[in-house]
Amino acid sequence: MSTKLAINLHKLARFTNTAIPILATIFFLAGRYISFYYHFLTVPLLGLLLVNLYYLFGQKNHSLLRNFGILGQGRYMLESLGPELRQYLFSGDTEERPFNRTERGEVYRKANNVDSAASFGSQNNFDATEIKLRHSLFPISRGDVEPYRMTFGEERGIQNAYTLTVPIIISGMSYGALGKRAVRSLARGIAQTGGLMNTGEGGYPKYHLMENCDLAFQIGTAKFGVRNRDGTLNDQLLAELAAKEQIKMIELKLSQGAKPGKGGMLPKEKITQEISELRGVPMGRDIVSPTHHAECQDYPSTIAFIRRIQEISQLPVGIKLCIGDPRQFFELVGEMKRQDAFPDFITIDGAEGGTGAAPKAFLDRVGMPLFPALKSANDILLAAGVRQRVKIIASGKLISPGSQIIAFCLGANAVATARGFMLSIGCIQALQCGSNTCPVGITTHDPDLERGINIPDKALRVANYIHSLEHDLDELLCSAGARTVSDLTFDHLYIPNESALYPFANHS
Amino acid sequence: MTIPKLKIISWITQIVAVVIMGQTLFFKFSAHPESVQLFSELGMEPKGRLLIGALELVACILLLIPSSIVYGALLGACLMAGAVIGHITELGWEGPRGELGMLAIVTLICCGITIVIRHRELPLLKAIHSDTPTERGRRKR
Ligand SMILES: Cc1cc2nc3c(=O)[nH]c(=O)nc-3n(C[C@H](O)[C@H](O)[C@H](O)COP(=O)(O)O)c2cc1C
Numbered sequence: 001m002s003t004k005l006a007i008n009l010h011k012l013a014r015f016t017n018t019a020i021p022i023l024a025t026i027f028f029l030a031g032r033y034i035s036f037y038y039h040f041l042t043v044p045l046l047g048l049l050l051v052n053l054y055y056l057f058g059q060k061n062h063s064l065l066r067n068f069g070i071l072g073q074g075r076y077m078l079e080s081l082g083p084e085l086r087q088y089l090f091s092g093d094t095e096e097r098p099f100n101r102t103e104r105g106e107v108y109r110k111a112n113n114v115d116s117a118a119s120f121g122s123q124n125n126f127d128a129t130e131i132k133l134r135h136s137l138f139p140i141s142r143g144d145v146e147p148y149r150m151t152f153g154e155e156r157g158i159q160n161a162y163t164l165t166v167p168i169i170i171s172g173m174s175y176g177a178l179g180k181r182a183v184r185s186l187a188r189g190i191a192q193t194g195g196l197m198n199t200g201e202g203g204y205p206k207y208h209l210m211e212n213c214d215l216a217f218q219i220g221t222a223k224f225g226v227r228n229r230d231g232t233l234n235d236q237l238l239a240e241l242a243a244k245e246q247i248k249m250i251e252l253k254l255s256q257g258a259k260p261g262k263g264g265m266l267p268k269e270k271i272t273q274e275i276s277e278l279r280g281v282p283m284g285r286d287i288v289s290p291t292h293h294a295e296c297q298d299y300p301s302t303i304a305f306i307r308r309i310q311e312i313s314q315l316p317v318g319i320k321l322c323i324g325d326p327r328q329f330f331e332l333v334g335e336m337k338r339q340d341a342f343p344d345f346i347t348i349d350g351a352e353g354g355t356g357a358a359p360k361a362f363l364d365r366v367g368m369p370l371f372p373a374l375k376s377a378n379d380i381l382l383a384a385g386v387r388q389r390v391k392i393i394a395s396g397k398l399i400s401p402g403s404q405i406i407a408f409c410l411g412a413n414a415v416a417t418a419r420g421f422m423l424s425i426g427c428i429q430a431l432q433c434g435s436n437t438c439p440v441g442i443t444t445h446d447p448d449l450e451r452g453i454n455i456p457d458k459a460l461r462v463a464n465y466i467h468s469l470e471h472d473l474d475e476l477l478c479s480a481g482a483r484t485v486s487d488l489t490f491d492h493l494y495i496p497n498e499s500a501l502y503p504f505a506n507h508s
Numbered sequence: 509m510t511i512p513k514l515k516i517i518s519w520i521t522q523i524v525a526v527v528i529m530g531q532t533l534f535f536k537f538s539a540h541p542e543s544v545q546l547f548s549e550l551g552m553e554p555k556g557r558l559l560i561g562a563l564e565l566v567a568c569i570l571l572l573i574p575s576s577i578v579y580g581a582l583l584g585a586c587l588m589a590g591a592v593i594g595h596i597t598e599l600g601w602e603g604p605r606g607e608l609g610m611l612a613i614v615t616l617i618c619c620g621i622t623i624v625i626r627h628r629e630l631p632l633l634k635a636i637h638s639d640t641p642t643e644r645g646r647r648k649r
Contacts, residue, residue: 032597036550043589 013068020049094123104423106400110468111424111461128498131406136481145474146484150413152249153316153344155389160315162248164414166195167485168469171395171416172218174202176266176275177356181453182442185425187211188455189462201253201264203279209246216249217241221263222289224279232294235312242313249316250309257353257396259362260322263289267357269436272445299335307341318345322367326376333384342389347416348374350396354419356443357434370396371410372500378411399423401472408485409492424465425458518625521618522577525584526568528615536561549598563587578629581622588616
């Protein structure tokens with residue numbers, strides 16, 4: 001390796017470390033004998049000298065500073081600027097994770113109701129990993145597409161069956177993970193479209209209820225809002241909540257894609273007085289929910305628990321889970337048949353799902369991604385002959401019509417997204433959801449930051465986003481020659497050979 | 509996040525610094541003979557006197573605005589260090605001069621304490637601040 005031309009940082013650092021005291025002395029003498037004004041230079045240099053001595057000999061935490069002193073600091077400075085520089089200047093439009101600029105841009109445009117037509121060509125890969133929709137040789141017209149309708153609980157014939165008319169649901173995000181203004185913006189926006197919003201596991205959904213939208217109340221593993229002291233379900237609290245006009249469904253969360261097998265987490269920075277009351281937890285400590293429901297020890301007890309919630313609430317009741325092993329899901333469905341008790345819906349959350357806070361290992365490495373999980377679950381329900389009895393909601397990065405239509409082809413009856421809606425109300429993917437410092441005021445309880453959210457404006461964006469998605473989905477349906485999303489099948493998909501779905505495809 | 513107790517200490521030191529620096533401003537800007545005398549000895553009369561006075565005024569204001577306290581403390585510390593150098597090299601410590609010098613030292617210390625307490629507010633040092641190891645403790649079973 002040639003180091004001749006490159007700056008030798010080693011030497012430069014040593015040079016700096018000697019130069020600082022020498023310069024300080026020179027300027028001091030100049031100040032003494034030439035003009036006192038030179039001390040304007042002496043003083044900062046003395047300051048640098050002190051800091052440098054502290055770095056070299058005082059502190060013990062940073063080897064780089066111990067070895068190179070103040071010049072080593074430059075690295076930390078640049079590093080701390082790095083994420084911003086990369087995001088603003090250097091990363092390409094299709095590079096960032098979890099959502100790249102093109103994907104985010106599409107949501108922003110939809111939320112602003114700006115035409116999302118693009119020119120010249122696709123930015124995406126046309127290599128062996130991207131799934132495409134197989135359109136029909138005979139597309140149908142917009143007028144032939146039937147309005148979307150899906151009724152939860154119809155199979156059980158319950159009185160409070162709920163009919164969903166918007167196929168895109170706001171996935172569970174608790175008040176706690178989100179600030180109150182964000183919650184109210186989402187709730188008000190979805191109310192304008194007549195869609196459904198999930199409350200997340202944040203306890204009594206005070207702010208969700210304010211905007212009169214349809215709600216699915218989520219029971220997390222800690223059962224905030226409906227909990228007994230010992231962490232079991234309090235029937236009475238649940239019955240009271242379920243009796244509320246706006247609460248249309250109950251979702252029992254078994255697991256979540258971002259951290260399957262780990263309970264919800266709310267960092268202590270985000271626990272305000274109010275949140276500690278709504279959830280019934282102390283302040284000043286991270287809240288970590290249990291890994292599982294006390295009632296759900298095995299297949300039979302889990303199904304029995306679902307039935308119990310159905311009986312108490314008299315509402316459609318579903319479960320949310322991220323699939324780890326499809327064979328376990330198979331067993332679960334078997335147990336449903338044995339007890340003849342079915343959840344009214346199952347939300348399949350892909351491992352790529354988002355979260356306010358989760359350990360990195362769980363984010364990166366646990367759970368099946370959505371598409372193969374969804375396909376497996378759908379196949380298992382079909383094979384068991386009970387697909388009619390359970391609706392499927394799919395979630396996991398389904399923020400654009402293109403990915404949503406794939407989920408419908410794989411068997412979803414409705415799709416849900418959390419981060420898509422966060423983006424619609426101005427999320428800039430600053431990745432600070434857990435630290436109460438969200439710069440756009442969505443996942444924070446700091447009033448100075450929440451100030452940025454104007455509820456009526458954001459609500460409009462939520463509604464726009466939904467309407468644009470519905471519009472695009474309709475157009476895709478036309479192209480596929482399907483009159484409703486339930487006409488879509490796996491055969492509508494072109495699966496290239498490096499896709500995770502390839503093993504499922506019929507290769508004849 | 510700064511601990512509340514430290515925050516109170518920081519505000520006390522800030523105010524002490526502002527009061528000391530602030531009351532000398534009057535003498536500087538009104539060209540009080542004593543002040544003129546001092547700056548003549550330093551060879552900075554009158555521009556230097558007004559310049560330093562102006563900088564001290566800025567430091568005082570910054571020290572009182574919550575979002576700029578560290579910067580005010582930095583500026584104040586630099587000015588006071590200059591004053592101390594002045595006393596060491598030119599002005600000496602006799603009589604009332606000694607008093608002035610001591611006040612400069614007190615202000616310097618106050619600004620220093622403020623900087624130490626609020627060093628996390630300095631920009632660009634995120635990476636340095638974020639990873640100070642703490643003991644994790646063995647897992648109990
Ligand atoms: C800020 C935030 C908070 C969330 N809170 C919950 C929650 O309380 N309960 C839950 O089941 N899922 C929660 N999720 C997961 C989402 O509901 C959803 O399953 C996941 O993000 C996948 O959807 P997406 O990829 O469209 O965001 C949260 C996600 C985010 C980003």
